[in-house]
Amino acid sequence: MIVLVTAGLVVAAGLYLALSRDVLRCILGLLLMGSGVNLVLLATGRFHSAQPPIVAPGATVLDTAAASVPQALVLTAIVIGLALACFSLALVVRVVGESGDDVATMPGVEPSVEGHKPAILEPEVPESQGDFPPHEAAGGPR
Amino acid sequence: MVGAVGTAVFVYAAGYLEGHPRRGSLYGLLVLFLVGMVVTVLADDVVLLFLGWELTSIASCALVAFEREEASSRAAARQALLVTGLGGLVLLVGLMWLAQLAGTHQLSALIDALPRLPAGPAGVGLALVVVGAFTKSAQVPFHFWLPNAMTAPTPVSALLHSATLVKLGVFLLARFDVGASSFVGWSPTLQIVGSVTAAWGMVLALRERDLKRILAWSTVATLGTLVVLVGLQGSQIATAALLLAHALYKAPLFFVAGNVDHACGTRVIDRLGNLRHKMPWTAAAAALAALSMAGLPFSFGQVAKEVMRTAKDDSMLWVQVAQAVFGAVAIAVAAVASVRFFWRHPGENITPPAHEGGVLTVVPPLLLGAGGLALGLFPEVAAPWLEDAARAMGGVGRLPAPDRGATLGTLVVTLGVGACVYKYWDPLHFFLERLAARVGPIGMARLYERVVGAVPRLGTALVPRFQHGHLPGYLALTALVATAALWLPSGPWTWPQHATSPGMLAACLLIAAGAVLAVVLRRRVVLVLGVGLVGYGTAVLCLFVGAPDLALTQLAVETIFVVVAVAVLIRLGARKEGLAEPRIRWGAAALALAFGGGVVALMLATTGAPADPALDAYFGAQSLPAAHGRNVVNVILVDFRAFDTLGEVAVVVLSCLAGRALLSVPQPMKTKEVFDNPVLQVVLRPLCVVLLVAAGWLWLRGHHAPGGGFVGGLVAAGATAFIALAQSPALAIRRLPLRSARRLGAAGVLLAGFSGLPALVVGQPYLTHLWTSLNLGFTELAVSTVMLFDAGVLLGVWGALAGYVAGLLSQEAA
Numbered sequence: 015m016i017v018l019v020t021a022g023l024v025v026a027a028g029l030y031l032a033l034s035r036d037v038l039r040c041i042l043g044l045l046l047m048g049s050g051v052n053l054v055l056l057a058t059g060r061f062h063s064a065q066p067p068i069v070a071p072g073a074t075v076l077d078t079a080a081a082s083v084p085q086a087l088v089l090t091a092i093v094i095g096l097a098l099a100c101f102s103l104a105l106v107v108r109v110v111g112e113s114g115d116d117v118a119t120m121p122g123v124e125p126s127v128e129g130h131k132p133a134i135l136e137p138e139v140p141e142s143q144g145d146f147p148p149h150e151a152a153g154g155p156r
Numbered sequence: 157m158v159g160a161v162g163t164a165v166f167v168y169a170a171g172y173l174e175g176h177p178r179r180g181s182l183y184g185l186l187v188l189f190l191v192g193m194v195v196t197v198l199a200d201d202v203v204l205l206f207l208g209w210e211l212t213s214i215a216s217c218a219l220v221a222f223e224r225e226e227a228s229s230r231a232a233a234r235q236a237l238l239v240t241g242l243g244g245l246v247l248l249v250g251l252m253w254l255a256q257l258a259g260t261h262q263l264s265a266l267i268d269a270l271p272r273l274p275a276g277p278a279g280v281g282l283a284l285v286v287v288g289a290f291t292k293s294a295q296v297p298f299h300f301w302l303p304n305a306m307t308a309p310t311p312v313s314a315l316l317h318s319a320t321l322v323k324l325g326v327f328l329l330a331r332f333d334v335g336a337s338s339f340v341g342w343s344p345t346l347q348i349v350g351s352v353t354a355a356w357g358m359v360l361a362l363r364e365r366d367l368k369r370i371l372a373w374s375t376v377a378t379l380g381t382l383v384v385l386v387g388l389q390g391s392q393i394a395t396a397a398l399l400l401a402h403a404l405y406k407a408p409l410f411f412v413a414g415n416v417d418h419a420c421g422t423r424v425i426d427r428l429g430n431l432r433h434k435m436p437w438t439a440a441a442a443a444l445a446a447l448s449m450a451g452l453p454f455s456f457g458q459v460a461k462e463v464m465r466t467a468k469d470d471s472m473l474w475v476q477v478a479q480a481v482f483g484a485v486a487i488a489v490a491a492v493a494s495v496r497f498f499w500r501h502p503g504e505n506i507t508p509p510a511h512e513g514g515v516l517t518v519v520p521p522l523l524l525g526a527g528g529l530a531l532g533l534f535p536e537v538a539a540p541w542l543e544d545a546a547r548a549m550g551g552v553g554r555l556p557a558p559d560r561g562a563t564l565g566t567l568v569v570t571l572g573v574g575a576c577v578y579k580y581w582d583p584l585h586f587f588l589e590r591l592a593a594r595v596g597p598i599g600m601a602r603l604y605e606r607v608v609g610a611v612p613r614l615g616t617a618l619v620p621r622f623q624h625g626h627l628p629g630y631l632a633l634t635a636l637v638a639t640a641a642l643w644l645p646s647g648p649w650t651w652p653q654h655a656t657s658p659g660m661l662a663a664c665l666l667i668a669a670g671a672v673l674a675v676v677l678r679r680r681v682v683l684v685l686g687v688g689l690v691g692y693g694t695a696v697l698c699l700f701v702g703a704p705d706l707a708l709t710q711l712a713v714e715t716i717f718v719v720v721a722v723a724v725l726i727r728l729g730a731r732k733e734g735l736a737e738p739r740i741r742w743g744a745a746a747l748a749l750a751f752g753g754g755v756v757a758l759m760l761a762t763t764g765a766p767a768d769p770a771l772d773a774y775f776g777a778q779s780l781p782a783a784h785g786r787n788v789v790n791v792i793l794v795d796f797r798a799f800d801t802l803g804e805v806a807v808v809v810l811s812c813l814a815g816r817a818l819l820s821v822p823q824p825m826k827t828k829e830v831f832d833n834p835v836l837q838v839v840l841r842p843l844c845v846v847l848l849v850a851a852g853w854l855w856l857r858g859h860h861a862p863g864g865g866f867v868g869g870l871v872a873a874g875a876t877a878f879i880a881l882a883q884s885p886a887l888a889i890r891r892l893p894l895r896s897a898r899r900l901g902a903a904g905v906l907l908a909g910f911s912g913l914p915a916l917v918v919g920q921p922y923l924t925h926l927w928t929s930l931n932l933g934f935t936e937l938a939v940s941t942v943m944l945f946d947a948g949v950l951l952g953v954w955g956a957l958a959g960y961v962a963g964l965l966s967q968e969a970a
Binding site: 015016017018019020021022023024025026027028029030031032033034035038039040042045046049050052053054056057058059060061063064065066067068069070071073074075076079080081082083085086088089090092093094095096097098099100101103104105106107108110111 | 627628631632635651656657660661664667668671672674675680683684687690691694697698700701702703704705706709710713716717720721724727728741744745747748749751752753755756759760762763766767771772775776777779780781786787788789792793797800801804807808811812814815816818819860861862866870953956957960964
């Protein structure tokens, strides 16, 4: 029970951070959500035993032990999560370095969801984001 | 019938499109279309029927758009495709609906079962089928696409719109009529819609000046008549007769129109006249076909008319009125199509130098027209076919012997009316033109234009709303939908059964503290530490719930993560404390709490039930006997699910390589040596040795005790990070095996992949690990390809992370 509530709390904290317009907070929030989901996965093992899933010497079949499948899943998730963290943090360094701006918005669009203006919103569009064409306010059919 | 008209069309097209650059593709499309037709007609499976139906729709769209340089062609094709395509979708839904109800996909069985189905649901399905058929057969609200589709080359028009395509709807209705006629509303619907279509088509035919469009509207009218006939009881023979007659006279008339167009460069009836001298053979064909259309004696049209008249005796009064109008105008149209511009000379026209086309353009219409006449003279020839067709539609009927004397009276009357219409064609036309100008705005065609026109506007309005480029907006929307999804399936909540040990409680407090810190205190260092604390707390929790592998891995991961994140902070640190945001973002907080609560609710609803122990039991039982490993978690990773793990290692290596590449661009930022600490320098070497030995030990014992390749790789990468921090990243890389992080990572993945190959040699599936024992004299040492695999995992993770960390830190030193 306590683990479930904790997992929910971590996921909520992660989402809160992820909804920020600050790039670093956003990324770390997403990673935090990942941790929370790992907890959830772990909790699907039900914690019915604190015995590690290791076959005892002499035995051939695993006795009562913690669920092994969720652990295997979470283990890979943790490692992949680290890879994700490494890559996204490199992205943060690159984005911040090139735009000089931590706002996680596309250039040229006034943020509207949170109802306030960012403290630093540089008027000129950084030329580095060529992979993502600037959003056209006029729109139009493709 | 399809075959006969199709052949004629092919021959005609050869002459009509002589020298056209894309004649070949026209033939291809025509064949495709005919295949679709035949499939539809012969299919006894609803899915197959639908496929053929759609094939004809698509092929006809391509054919209408054949003159693709013309904007009007493209618009007409789009219209045809949209209308018939939508109709096709409705038909599909209807067919599936009925098939589900009847429990069979076989069309004949389905139709047999129709009267036994519950009336309400089956009625809905039937209505959908009817709508689909109406779109195909250009019945009144969906009639508008057919005349527009006349922009197609004439052979296409003749094939599609006189004889085949549009008859499909009628055909389908006729097939369903067998089982559906017991439904209330079936007959009235068909009769009413058909009558309205017939009358309206005739009126619109009077309005037109373009020969092909006149013919098209009269086709619409004929289709209406056919639908009425389907709706009538016991009129199957009449349906078949009219179907055949119409094919025999409308196709030649289209050919004639095509010839005239070809020869004179126009199809506007005002400008044409007196062509019989220039085009005698075409004129003859037109006359033959017109005879049949007008239903004059000794033509097959007259036979069809006769049958129709007997069939309609029991129909509603106004249906008969509509049909009378239809008959009269049909005569007028026939006259216009033949007499008006072949024999009569309107006077004021300037006819371009006309000439007869090649033999190929004249013979097909002549043959078809003559066929109509021949069948009229000897209806006995056609009788067996028609009776067969009628039987297929579930009716019994005999082609009545033509009673020419009795119908002469009605014939004279219709002829008279028809002649009047013909005589006053022009005044009528102008009257109708004015009328249509008033009625126009409420028509379906206008609705179609509005809808089609609104699509781009809708897109223009909607796209900026959803594609606003505002990242948190996307995320918020996604989270909102996900939250709703999380809360939706909440079943009964059950509190989990397990006891909570003090250790777990403490770990959870640690995790919660980390999460709260990260959110509440907004300094970036605290943020990173908070996230790290969550990770360490998780590691502690894992210790208490029987997951030592996880605890080890999480611990190593979190250490490396904090190192990396702090390095990143230092990269950013010279700048600022991030973005100034309000103290509490209420909207985000509410959404986040709802989302987190949803997660808890979902877990309460699911984990309350006992877990299915099958998988755990299987792995627990098989781990030692089948995979020679005591650590079940590790065995799952490297043996049972080794292929997944191989992919995951590749992902780790690739993403670290990509991150490394992102960091490798020179940055103009000033940095300083941070970890230049003498104590660190002294302990560095022994520490690294210890770490590497630990990594190796973790790898060796992983199969039987907590440990494994992942953790080993992480620990080894920690050693590299230490060297990079204390001395220099370049040195750290040089100390790696293979002297390059990239090579090391790649070697790891290759090794892991290679370890699965021996299994192939002995005929096992890839990545089935093999075991053998080496006798070292003093002890037996079990060796296995699984050790190679785990070593590959270790080296891959090590290489990837070492390269990444070194790249990150060399940015510092640059």
